[in-house]
Amino acid sequence: MAVAGMVLASGLYVPADTAIAPTTFNWVPFRSHLTNNITGLVDILGNLWPFVALNYLAWMANIKHRGVLILTGSTLIFLSTFALEWFQQYQPGRSPDITDAIIATLAWLLPWFYPALSKQETATVRLNETKGASAGRVLPRYLLPATATLMLAIIAGTIWQLDGTPVERPLDESKLAVLPAPEELPPVALPDFRYSHPRLPAPDAGDIARLKQENPAWLRKHKERAADGEGKFYSAFISAYVEPGSLNLDSLYQRLMALEITWRGHEQAKQVAVAYDWLYQQWTDEQRAGLRDKLANNADYLIHRIREKQRLSPYNVYLYNSPFQALIATTLALYGDDPRGELIMRYSHDYWKNRVLPVWRQIMGINGGWHEGGEYIGIGIGQAIYQVPAMWRKATGEDLFLSESGIRGFLDFLVYRTRPDGTHFRWGDGAFFKRKVPDRIPLAIEYRHAAAYSLNGCPRRMEPTSWPWGPLPDSSLCDPDAISRLPLARYFDGIGMLVARSDWTADATYVTFKAGDNYWSHTHLDQGAFTIYKDGGLAIDSGAYGGGKGYGSDHHMNYAYQTIAHNTITVRDPEDTIAAPRKAREKDKDPRQFANDGGQRRIGSGWGIEAAPLDRKEWRRKREIYHTGKIEQHLARDGLVVAVSDLTPAYTNTHSGQGTFSHRTRRVERLWRTFGYDSVDDVVVIFDQLRTTDPEFKKRWLLHTIESPENTDHGFLVTNVPAGGTAKSGGHLEGHILLPKTPRVRIVGGSMAAFLADGKNYDEDGTLVKKSLKRSNLEPGAWRIEISPENNTADTLFLIVMLPSSLDSSPAHQIRLLEDADRVGCEIVGPKRTTRWWFNPGHNGFEVAVMSPDKSSTTYPVWSEKSSRTQVND
Numbered sequence: 099m100a101v102a103g104m105v106l107a108s109g110l111y112v113p114a115d116t117a118i119a120p121t122t123f124n125w126v127p128f129r130s131h132l133t134n135n136i137t138g139l140v141d142i143l144g145n146l147w148p149f150v151a152l153n154y155l156a157w158m159a160n161i162k163h164r165g166v167l168i169l170t171g172s173t174l175i176f177l178s179t180f181a182l183e184w185f186q187q188y189q190p191g192r193s194p195d196i197t198d199a200i201i202a203t204l205a206w207l208l209p210w211f212y213p214a215l216s217k218q219e220t221a222t223v224r225l226n227e228t229k230g231a232s233a234g235r236v237l238p239r240y241l242l243p244a245t246a247t248l249m250l251a252i253i254a255g256t257i258w259q260l261d262g263t264p265v266e267r268p269l270d271e272s273k274l275a276v277l278p279a280p281e282e283l284p285p286v287a288l289p290d291f292r293y294s295h296p297r298l299p300a301p302d303a304g305d306i307a308r309l310k311q312e313n314p315a316w317l318r319k320h321k322e323r324a325a326d327g328e329g330k331f332y333s334a335f336i337s338a339y340v341e342p343g344s345l346n347l348d349s350l351y352q353r354l355m356a357l358e359i360t361w362r363g364h365e366q367a368k369q370v371a372v373a374y375d376w377l378y379q380q381w382t383d384e385q386r387a388g389l390r391d392k393l394a395n396n397a398d399y400l401i402h403r404i405r406e407k408q409r410l411s412p413y414n415v416y417l418y419n420s421p422f423q424a425l426i427a428t429t430l431a432l433y434g435d436d437p438r439g440e441l442i443m444r445y446s447h448d449y450w451k452n453r454v455l456p457v458w459r460q461i462m463g464i465n466g467g468w469h470e471g472g473e474y475i476g477i478g479i480g481q482a483i484y485q486v487p488a489m490w491r492k493a494t495g496e497d498l499f500l501s502e503s504g505i506r507g508f509l510d511f512l513v514y515r516t517r518p519d520g521t522h523f524r525w526g527d528g529a530f531f532k533r534k535v536p537d538r539i540p541l542a543i544e545y546r547h548a549a550a551y552s553l554n555g556c557p558r559r560m561e562p563t564s565w566p567w568g569p570l571p572d573s574s575l576c577d578p579d580a581i582s583r584l585p586l587a588r589y590f591d592g593i594g595m596l597v598a599r600s601d602w603t604a605d606a607t608y609v610t611f612k613a614g615d616n617y618w619s620h621t622h623l624d625q626g627a628f629t630i631y632k633d634g635g636l637a638i639d640s641g642a643y644g645g646g647k648g649y650g651s652d653h654h655m656n657y658a659y660q661t662i663a664h665n666t667i668t669v670r671d672p673e674d675t676i677a678a679p680r681k682a683r684e685k686d687k688d689p690r691q692f693a694n695d696g697g698q699r700r701i702g703s704g705w706g707i708e709a710a711p712l713d714r715k716e717w718r719r720k721r722e723i724y725h726t727g728k729i730e731q732h733l734a735r736d737g738l739v740v741a742v743s744d745l746t747p748a749y750t751n752t753h754s755g756q757g758t759f760s761h762r763t764r765r766v767e768r769l770w771r772t773f774g775y776d777s778v779d780d781v782v783v784i785f786d787q788l789r790t791t792d793p794e795f796k797k798r799w800l801l802h803t804i805e806s807p808e809n810t811d812h813g814f815l816v817t818n819v820p821a822g823g824t825a826k827s828g829g830h831l832e833g834h835i836l837l838p839k840t841p842r843v844r845i846v847g848g849s850m851a852a853f854l855a856d857g858k859n860y861d862e863d864g865t866l867v868k869k870s871l872k873r874s875n876l877e878p879g880a881w882r883i884e885i886s887p888e889n890n891t892a893d894t895l896f897l898i899v900m901l902p903s904s905l906d907s908s909p910a911h912q913i914r915l916l917e918d919a920d921r922v923g924c925e926i927v928g929p930k931r932t933t934r935w936w937f938n939p940g941h942n943g944f945e946v947a948v949m950s951p952d953k954s955s956t957t958y959p960v961w962s963e964k965s966s967r968t969q970v971n972d
Contacts, residue, residue, distance in 0.1 A: 124195045149175060149205035168207065176203040266758045268681040269706045271409050277712055280401065280441035283448050290495030293434045295378035297493040298371065298427055299567040306340055308570055313560035327353070331369045339376045347377070351385050355392060359399050362408070362416075364424035367396040371427040372566045386435075393428055394438040400425040401445050411710030412457035413717075414619040414703070415470055415478030423485050426450065427566065430493040450490070453713040458483075459504055460714050461617055463592025466507020469617040472528015472643065475512075476535045483508055484537035484544065484564055499544055504592065509550035512538055513581060514588045514597040517631055518606045520554060521875050523597070524629065524639040525612070527620035527649075531875045540568035548580035586777055587739040593617075594625075594729050598739040600777045605827075607632045607780050607902045611773040613727040613743035616701045617717075618710045623698040624664035625727040625748035626771045630782060632829035632902035634818035637665050640802035640879035641853065646865035650704055657853045657860040658878075659704065661697025663802065667769060667788060667896075669749065670696030670796040674763040681706065693856035696796065698748040700760045701726065707760045722751050723760075730942060730962035737778035738933075742943050742962055745769040755791075764791050767892075770942040770962075774935065779928030780903070781911065785937050785944065786896040793892045799885040801833070806881050809843055812913075813898070814883050817905070828905040836915040836924055837897035838887040847881030895939060899924055 152171075180199040301309075309317055317340060323333035327350035338345045354373055357366045374381070374389040381389065400421055404410045410417040429446035433439040461469055468479050483505060487498040499505060512535060515523050521531040532554075540563040542551035556576035562568045587598035594614020600607040608631040612624060622639075630637040641663040645653025657663050674696070677689035692700075701723060703710065711717040717724055726748040733740040746769050755764030767789040774783040788797060801807075801816075808815045816831035835841050846854055853860045861867065870876045887894045901909040916923040916934065923936040932949040943961030 124197070127197045127200055149202045150209060152206060172203055172207050175206050176200075179203070266679050266707055266760060268679040269709060271709050274409065274709055275712075276405050276409065277453065278448070279405070280445040283444040285440070286443050286447045288433075288443075288447075288494050291434065292493050292495070295431075296375045297430050298375045299488050299492050299564070300339065300376055301336075301562070301567055305562075305567075305570055309560065316559075316561050331373070335372050335376050338380065342380055347380055347385070351381070351388070355388055357392075359396055362421040363396060363399045363403055364419075364421045367400055367424040367428050368420075368565075370396055371424070371431045375427075375431040376566075390432060390436045390438075393432040394436060394442070397425065397428045397432065397438075397442040397446075400428065401442070404449070405445075409709060409712065411618070411712055412454040413461075413469075413617050414710045415474045417454075418478040418482040420481060422449075422454065423482055423489075423565075426486055426489050430489060433493075450486070454486075455498070455502075456714040457717075459502070459592075460717070461592045462502075462504025462507055463590065464503050464507065465588065465590050465592070466504050466509065466511040467590030467593040467595060468508070468511065469526070469593050470620040471524075471526025471622075472522065472620075473530040473533040474527065474620050475515075475522075476533035479508075480535035480537055481565075482537070484541040484568070488540070488544075488564065488568070489566075505541070506545050506547075507590070509538070509541055509545060509547045510584075510588055511590060513549050513553055513584065514590075516553065517608050518599070518604050519631075519634075523608075523610055524635075524877060525595075525610070525624075526622050527643045529643045529876070537564060539571065540564040542575065543569045543572050546575065548575045548577040549584055551575040552578050552580055585734075587734050587775075589729070589732050589734065589741075591729075594727060594743075596729070596732070596739065596741045596773070598775045598777060600780055605633060605904065607777075609775050609782060611741055611743075613729050613741065613745060613771065613773075615728075616724045616726045618702045618708075618724070621702055622659050622664065623661045623700065623748070624666060625698060626666040626743065626745040626769070627664035628773055628782075628784070629665065630831060630900065630902055632831070633827045633904050634820055634829050635804055635877050635879075636816050636818055636829055636831035636902055637900070638802050638804060638877050638879050639664060640877075640882070642866055642870060642876055642878040645860070646862040646869040651862060653853060653860040653862045653866055655704060656693040656695075656858070657855045660693065660695045660700075660855065662693070662695035662800070662855045663853075665801050666745075666771075667786060668696035668796075668798045668800065669765045669788070669790050670694065670798075671763045671765045671792070674765070676757065676759045676762075678706065678759050693858065693860070695855045696765070696798065698726065699723075699751065699754065699762055705760060722753070725751075731960045733958055733960045735958060736948055736956060738774065738776055738946060738948070738958065740772065740774040740944065740946070740960060742960055743771050743773070744942060744962070745771055765795055767791055772937065772942075772944050774944070774946070776926070776928070776933060778930050779911065779926065779933070780901065780909075781926055781928060781933070782900040782902070783924065783926075783935055784896070784898045784900075785935070786894075787937075787939060787942070788894045788896070790892050790894075793890045797886055797894055799896050799898070801883045801885075802879045803831075803847075803881045803883070804877060804879050806847060807845055807883050809845065814843065816883075819905075830901075830903045830905060830908075832901040832903070832909055833883075834899040834901075834913045835885060835897075836899065836913070837895045837922065838885075839915075840888045842886045842888055844884040844886070845881065846884060847879075849880075852878075852880040893939075895922065897922065897924060897937070899926065 176199055179202040180196070183194045183196070183198050320333040320336045321344070323330040324337040324345055327334055327346040334345055334350050338347065338350070350373070354370055357369065359366045370389060370392050374386070374393060378386065404417070404421055404425065408416065410421065425446055429439070429442050433443045461467065468475055470478060487505065491497050491499070517523055522528070524531065538550060538553070539557055541547075543563065552575070556573070557563065557571040560570060562570060582602040584602075586601065587596070589596050594612060596611040598609050609628065611628045613626055624639070627639065628637060629635070629639055641653065641658025643654065643658065645651040645658060647653070661668055672694070674694050675691070677691045680687065680689040700707070708720070708723065711720060727743060727745045729741045729743045731742040746766060749766035749769060750764055751761060753761035768787065770787040772785045775781070776783070786799065790797065803816045803818070805817055805819060813833040813835035815833070818829050820828045835843070851859050853866070866878065870878050885896065885898070897915070899913050901911055903909050910929050912927040914925050916925055916936070921936050921938055923934060925934045926932065931951065934947045934949075936945045941961060943959070945957060945959040947955055947957045949955045
């Protein structure tokens with residue numbers, strides 16, 4: 099009977115979708131069932147029938163003490179189903195609901211009071227009394243205990259199933275939880291709120307005076323564009339605010355009221371918010387009332403769009419482009435002027451302080467940074483990081499610029515992500531690498547950050563630097579040499595990114611290394627990846643965003659997004675071939691099969707498995723998915739910049755090897771990478787400790803290049819010859835392979851294998867090459883070096899030393915392998931000093947000794963705290 103219960107439980111139970119976060123307990127009966135009538139009815143019927151059947155079996159047992167049975171059964175059923183629902187709060191993909199316990203109890207209870215059933219029972223009992231025990235037999239009395247045992251087995255089996263193998267389904271955001279509605283949130287206390295208008299940033303008397311003196315043409319231009327209230331909205335607001343009574347506000351009012359809010363709503367909502375706030379004193383009472391109605395409706399639209407319609411996430415560019423800014427502006431303009439503003443402020447305050455800001459703190463960490471690649475900085479977070487705190491400070495008095503170090507660090511991130519050629523580093527999704535960041539100048543003025551202010555040229559025009567109003571340019575911050583006074587390296591702790599360079603000239607060597615967590619949006623599967631730039635890209639981040647055929651193209655998803663396109667390690671299991679879950683609308687199509695590149699777990703946007711986390715709490719609940727690596731220790735002293743990292747979670751988590759597409763097979767038991775850069779002698783050192791689940795899995799250490807590399811006696815040579823018309827002089831990268839001692843080195847690339855993954859060249863039938871020719875800043879690459887051990891063993895060590903140089907120079911370094919008992923390492927005799935790097939296999943970290951020409955020596959030991967507890971199992 100228990101076995102049958104377990105089988106039945108398996109049939110009734112819907113496995114958890116680990117890509118969906120656990121949700122809070124719903125205490126409102128039938129609320130979720132009413133959102134979709136058909137789905138709700140099916141769910142109710144599915145919960146009804148087992149307990150109606152149980153009622154029938156109990157009635158057939160002909161129990162005498164029916165009242166006791168009814169009461170006891172009702173109590174046990176309610177408590178057991180309630181307990182089952184309660185514990186689902188802690189299971190991914192489940193939706194705990196009091197409704198299920200109520201339905202189960204009613205399904206057991208109500209049939210007892212059905213009149214026909216009661217009469218039939220009486221007739222049956224009398225018939226038995228007349229004809230004796232052999233006539234009118236009913237089911238045996240042991241049936242009720244047996245049935246109870248069956249039901250307990252079903253419940254136990256279902257609970258047991260909660261910890262079973264995860265099942266992946268295609269993403270359907272309509273079924274996912276949403277953040278609390280405004281009416282579900284507590285009231286907000288804003289003791290220093292500014293109830294007078296304007297509450298949003300606006301020009302003060304000093305700004306207006308400077309504009310009239312230094313750039314009167316700017317004011318004239320806006321007055322012309324305002325066209326007496328019939329022209330550009332922002333121009334009308336500027337003109338009317340600077341010169342009250344200069345415009346036909348009746349005409350402007352009618353146009354504002356006629357605005358139909360569409361799409362994400364930010365274009366229309368921002369106009370109405372600024373108009374109401376800046377020109378508050380100039381509107382009539384009737385016009386103010388009409389604009390308040392407009393503000394309230396716009397806020398409701400934005401909240402619905404952010405919360406339900408699109409389920410926008412603080413981790414994703416869409417929120418900052420720019421419905422979030424519109425919501426904050428609308429909320430601040432309306433609050434305190436209209437009763438509807440109270441609920442709107444509840445939502446906006448909760449969303450800003452409890453959802454968005456914690457995500458900023460997580461990603462930016464102490465030193466700043468952002469996870470999305472390329473142009474997504476400029477069109478997303480780069481137009482919110484100043485605007486939102488500035489609006490909030492003006493209206494509430496709370497100055498987050500003072501309290502949040504990550505916001506200031508964002509300016510450092512903008513500086514350090516800029517390569518010596520003036521373009522941005524290649525990381526994650528990105529196709530434009532010189533895109534301006536709107537909030538750079540006002541944020542630099544806020545923090546007096548001369549290097550960020552002067553980056554790629556100082557502002558030349560006297561005009562506001564942000565929306566709705568930013569500080570006017572400050573020429574005292576224009577200092578092109580300020581950047582040269584910054585440290586040569588910066589560690590962005592929130593994203594796990596290390597950036598370093600040899601100097602601040604255009605001829606500098608520039609390196610990056612990444613080992614951190616995944617934040618879902620527009621990033622790649624590239625933990626442990628590094629890049630090296632010297633008068634051109636030498637070790638590059640290969641592939642092209644979109645791949646010539648747009649987001650999600652074959653090139654994008656099979657090559658550029660995956661680990662195979664990055665300078666890190668792949669471990670290929672030939673059985674890692676599970677297809678992606680098929681979307682509901684594609685039920686007649688075969689599941690999409692992606693290249694088995696041997697890379698990291700498939701996480702984030704584009705894979706169609708999980709939605710972007712709604713807040714940091716959801717990210718933490720899904721940490722097993724999103725935790726993909728960590729820089730355990732970091733050294734920045736004496737010209738050395740070194741990161742000790744653990745990359746294992748990028749390849750392996752608790753779900754790996756359980757038959758899912760995203761978590762993949764279990765292939766990597768340990769992958770530790772130490773990345774080091776000596777800026778004094780211009781040397782890159784990489785030491786990897788890899789342990790695979792199966793010794794037969796193919797291991798590859800990857801380095802991607804633009805030009806065809808060469809095999810050499812000591813390893814490899816990369817040359818980047820500049821294209822005609824560029825300012826780059828070109829560079830060399832000389833690679834010394836010290837471990838494995840007898841490596842297999844394979845050069846892959848060329849026209850037929852430039853983007854090779856799992857035996858197929860993902861070049862989009864040649865369209866990718868055409869795309870790269872149209873954009874000079876694209877560096878898709880065409881070649882790679884693959885280094886593998888000669889023998890198949892579970893444990894593999896890689897020790898690679900690389901020397902970047904210009905085309906017109908040649909490295910003078912002497913490099914040799916060091917071995918001492920249980921240690922391995924390398925000695926590098928450079929033109930300026932000698933360094934000895936030591937590593938202990940089985941321990942994550944290193945020790946480096948620096949010997950100067952004067953024979954003085956300094957040793958820097960850097961070990962991960964947990965490495966001493968990790969033993970090598972030989």
